[in-house]
Amino acid sequence: MASIGEESKLKYPAEEECLVRRLGSAVIVAWDQLPREAQEKLYAEARVAWDREYHVPRLAERLSAILRRHPGA
Numbered sequence: 001m002a003s004i005g006e007e008s009k010l011k012y013p014a015e016e017e018c019l020v021r022r023l024g025s026a027v028i029v030a031w032d033q034l035p036r037e038a039q040e041k042l043y044a045e046a047r048v049a050w051d052r053e054y055h056v057p058r059l060a061e062r063l064s065a066i067l068r069r070h071p072g073a
Contacts, residue, residue, distance in 0.1 A: 009050040017052075028070050 012020055027034075027042060034042070046063050056062065 009048065011050050014052075028066065031067055032071055 010020075031039065043063065047060055
């Protein structure tokens with residue numbers, strides 16, 4: 001798998017925040033049906049994604065927890 005770099009970070013205006021949240025929600029709902037390779041890529045991207053809330057304590061742990069809490073939402 002190619003490494004994730006600065007060039008892959010999506011930056012979006014505040015008025016598109018709801019769209020980004022909806023896409024994220026859709027990914028969580030579909031997570032269990034995604035191929036393992038896609039899950040790994042999305043998880044890696046989520047760990048380095050640009051966000052207005054720059055520092056999220058225990059980010060990787062919290063990402064994993066939300067996926068466990070909503071299996072096949």
